[in-house]
Amino acid sequence: MDLTLTSEQQSIVSTADQIFADLFPLSRFHKGKEINPSDMAKKRAQLGELGLIGVCVPDSDGGAGLSLVEQTLICEALGRRLAPLDIVPTMLAAELVAARGEASAASAFMSGEKSAGILFPETLDATDGSELAEEPWIAFGGAEPAAFLAMDPRMAGVLEPENISANWLQCLATEISFAKGIRLQKGVASVANGQLFTRGVVLTSAVLVGITQAALDMAVEHAKTRVQFGEPIGVNQAIRHPCAEVAVKTKLARSQLYHAALAVEQMSSDACHLAACAKVLASEVAQTSCSNNIQFHGGMGLTDEFPAHMLLKTAHTIEKWFGSVEYHMAQIIKYN
Amino acid sequence: MRLNLSDEDLEFQQRATDWLLANIPTEKRPSAGAGMREYDLAWISKQSKGGWGGISWPAEYGGCGVSPMQQLLWYEASAKASAPPIGVGMVGLNFGGPTLITCGTKAQCDEHLPRILDGDVVWCQGFSEPNAGSDLGGLETQGIVHDDYIEVTGQKIWTSYADLADYQLLLIRTDKSSAKHSGLTMVICDMKSEGVDVRPIQLISGESHFSEVFYDSVKIPKSNVIGEVGQGWRVAMATLGFERGAAFIADQISLAGKVEELIELAKRTNWPTSNKLAIDDDEIARGLAVLRAEVSGLRAMTYGDIAQRGVGDPPGPEGSMNKLCYSDLSQKLNRLAFRILGSDALAFKYGDVGWTRDYFYSYASSVGGGTSEIQKEIIAQRVLELPRGRKG
Numbered sequence: 001m002d003l004t005l006t007s008e009q010q011s012i013v014s015t016a017d018q019i020f021a022d023l024f025p026l027s028r029f030h031k032g033k034e035i036n037p038s039d040m041a042k043k044r045a046q047l048g049e050l051g052l053i054g055v056c057v058p059d060s061d062g063g064a065g066l067s068l069v070e071q072t073l074i075c076e077a078l079g080r081r082l083a084p085l086d087i088v089p090t091m092l093a094a095e096l097v098a099a100r101g102e103a104s105a106a107s108a109f110m111s112g113e114k115s116a117g118i119l120f121p122e123t124l125d126a127t128d129g130s131e132l133a134e135e136p137w138i139a140f141g142g143a144e145p146a147a148f149l150a151m152d153p154r155m156a157g158v159l160e161p162e163n164i165s166a167n168w169l170q171c172l173a174t175e176i177s178f179a180k181g182i183r184l185q186k187g188v189a190s191v192a193n194g195q196l197f198t199r200g201v202v203l204t205s206a207v208l209v210g211i212t213q214a215a216l217d218m219a220v221e222h223a224k225t226r227v228q229f230g231e232p233i234g235v236n237q238a239i240r241h242p243c244a245e246v247a248v249k250t251k252l253a254r255s256q257l258y259h260a261a262l263a264v265e266q267m268s269s270d271a272c273h274l275a276a277c278a279k280v281l282a283s284e285v286a287q288t289s290c291s292n293n294i295q296f297h298g299g300m301g302l303t304d305e306f307p308a309h310m311l312l313k314t315a316h317t318i319e320k321w322f323g324s325v326e327y328h329m330a331q332i333i334k335y336n
Numbered sequence: 337m338r339l340n341l342s343d344e345d346l347e348f349q350q351r352a353t354d355w356l357l358a359n360i361p362t363e364k365r366p367s368a369g370a371g372m373r374e375y376d377l378a379w380i381s382k383q384s385k386g387g388w389g390g391i392s393w394p395a396e397y398g399g400c401g402v403s404p405m406q407q408l409l410w411y412e413a414s415a416k417a418s419a420p421p422i423g424v425g426m427v428g429l430n431f432g433g434p435t436l437i438t439c440g441t442k443a444q445c446d447e448h449l450p451r452i453l454d455g456d457v458v459w460c461q462g463f464s465e466p467n468a469g470s471d472l473g474g475l476e477t478q479g480i481v482h483d484d485y486i487e488v489t490g491q492k493i494w495t496s497y498a499d500l501a502d503y504q505l506l507l508i509r510t511d512k513s514s515a516k517h518s519g520l521t522m523v524i525c526d527m528k529s530e531g532v533d534v535r536p537i538q539l540i541s542g543e544s545h546f547s548e549v550f551y552d553s554v555k556i557p558k559s560n561v562i563g564e565v566g567q568g569w570r571v572a573m574a575t576l577g578f579e580r581g582a583a584f585i586a587d588q589i590s591l592a593g594k595v596e597e598l599i600e601l602a603k604r605t606n607w608p609t610s611n612k613l614a615i616d617d618d619e620i621a622r623g624l625a626v627l628r629a630e631v632s633g634l635r636a637m638t639y640g641d642i643a644q645r646g647v648g649d650p651p652g653p654e655g656s657m658n659k660l661c662y663s664d665l666s667q668k669l670n671r672l673a674f675r676i677l678g679s680d681a682l683a684f685k686y687g688d689v690g691w692t693r694d695y696f697y698s699y700a701s702s703v704g705g706g707t708s709e710i711q712k713e714i715i716a717q718r719v720l721e722l723p724r725g726r727k728g
Contacts, residue, residue: 002338003640009337069337220720234722237709243722244715248657255640256633262339277629284626329625333599333615 020081048112061098072261079210086142089118117141119150129154137182157190173317200322208282215293253281276328286315376423380455415589428452428459460501462492479508498547520568524560541696542686653718656711663701670698
């Protein structure tokens with residue numbers, strides 16, 4: 001296997017990175033600087049125009065026709081820049097409805113006109129794979145999702161928001177709301193699509209790897225510039241060694257992520273297993289990297305004003321999507 | 337990015353696997369002494385005769401001349417086929433030979449390389465000293481330069497297979513007055529020279545592969561200097577580059593097999609509570625799942641690094657990242673095995689093989705070949721570009 005990025009892939013990374021940074025600056029997490037809903041719609045439209053939402057929708061359906069590998073790189077950039085998480089289910093919703101031949105619905109997601117939320121069964125292995133279970137489900141969404149993707153490891157369907165009765169709560173990742181204990185009506189239209197769930201596992205792992213890298217970069221930058229006792233704090237092994245450990249584990253998780261993306265794209269027989277491994281490695285290193293980053297920033301790391309906490313909170317949120325670490329660990333150990 | 341191997345690499349992999357399966361020795365490998373030396377050298381000789389000698393060496397020096405990717409495939413095929421380890425051939429094939437190829441004279445290459453390749457000789461490496469471990473540049477073994485020989489007096493330690501070796505890659509101080517890293521010289525020491533005394537050291541895992549080596553006015557001909565007098569640090573850095581490079585891959589690959597063995601062990605080992613098996617315990621199962629994920633990640637990382645490296649490129653700091661990952665994983669794996677085995681793990685005497693021996697031996701993985709602390713320093717400086725660490 002060769003995990004080297006092609007020059008085209010490198011340019012996708014730098015473009016996506018720049019766009020996410022420009023459209024969704026970290027300052028939006030500060031009081032009074034939040035992006036208002038109409039501006040958010042404009043920003044989504046820009047993402048849509050650039051082809052970043054319909055990245056994996058085939059050319060013939062109006063998408064960019066790229067592979068899961070490119071989508072993975074884009075989601076990694078999304079995580080690194082803490083762009084809104086509901087872009088991920090919106091991408092997948094566009095792919096699902098495009099595959100069902102619903103061109104206008106697909107185009108609404110791809111253009112950024114509509115965003116999708118996402119629903120998972122609270123207990124993933126409770127489903128029998130014949131239809132979406134009735135209860136209970138957990139939902140995540142941005143501001144006013146136009147539809148919800150309902151997914152378990154085998155089935156996928158799209159629901160109208162009015163069919164979901166939920167008691168919405170504010171999530172740690174402040175742009176996301178969530179609700180638990182949701183019941184679906186029996187016989188919700190759905191199709192067998194385990195591939196889409198596995199793609200979601202890969203994409204959430206990509207977001208986690210991006211967040212991990214952002215936290216490491218932030219910690220290293222601080223270690224170089226923050227002076228105490230007359231020297232940058234990065235001269236101390238208590239700082240530099242944990243940074244080195246995270247650098248290694250980040251590389252490990254990213255290597256696994258790219259391997260999984262290639263395998264899922266080519267439908268290798270071990271694709272699900274490799275994706276589960278990526279999710280576990282990415283979740284674990286994200287936790288370490290984000291926690292270290294808060295500690296190394298001292299008092300500043302404890303403030304709402306400094307974005308270190310948003311990295312941690314976003315990582316904790318997306319880690320719960322497409323199967324928790326515990327779920328994927330159970331899958332890994334069952335794999336034969 | 338690409339998932340599958342090229343047709344050429346696939347063909348190589350098949351050819352390697354076929355040859356290995358047909359030629360791997362069936363006899364059990366002796367775990368020490370002259371028997372082990374003979375066994376390991378016979379396997380090297382067989383590989384050489386079969387056209388597989390010097391897998392990491394360039395063709396013009398008698399090696400296979402294959403790409404880093406094909407070297408990786410060879411090591412992987414060897415591990416999958418349960419081929420014997422490189423054993424006593426490690427220093428000659430992985431460090432000594434490549435060091436001569438990079439820094440030695442034609443006469444040195446002509447004299448030594450064919451014998452290393454054919455499994456005629458064993459090499460060892462004399463770098464560390466009692467007062468120069470991580471701080472290798474502080475070594476004190478003295479070399480007095482005479483007209484046609486260098487007279488060596490001092491002590492080396494942690495020398496693998498010194499008691500079985502014919503030659504040693506030996507780093508000495510030939511100029512006391514110059515700064516730390518200058519004034520060093522690399523020589524080839526004939527282990528049969530008068531004044532060389534080898535004393536094996538027994539490790540916590542039982543084996544005595546390491547030795548102390550004492551030098552009492554040992555005369556080494558000047559024609560045995562590798563590079564030039566005073567250039568020893570540069571030569572040593574080349575050697576250490578090989579140590580952290582492709583040679584290390586074989587260990588990583590066998591680790592993946594051990595994780596699978598441990599999962600099998602956990603499926604048949606009783607757990608001390610409620611009539612369960614070890615695998616039914618959540619903490620054990622999750623520990624094994626993380627190991628499986630990490631081994632998979634390490635393999636992807638190794639493939640990624642190798643695919644980026646051209647033929648003949650020296651490994652960069654990614655060697656340190658790989659090593660750190662490997663030693664961490666190896667220790668976690670063996671600790672978990674020790675836990676799964678419960679009180680059965682306590683039955684152990686020196687000379688035994690198995691999980692308990694491997695558990696104690698795994699403590700060496702974060703010390704030998706540069707400690708984990710030193711690897712982290714290399715990563716902090718060369719990858720993260722953090723300021724140099726505090727000295728005192």
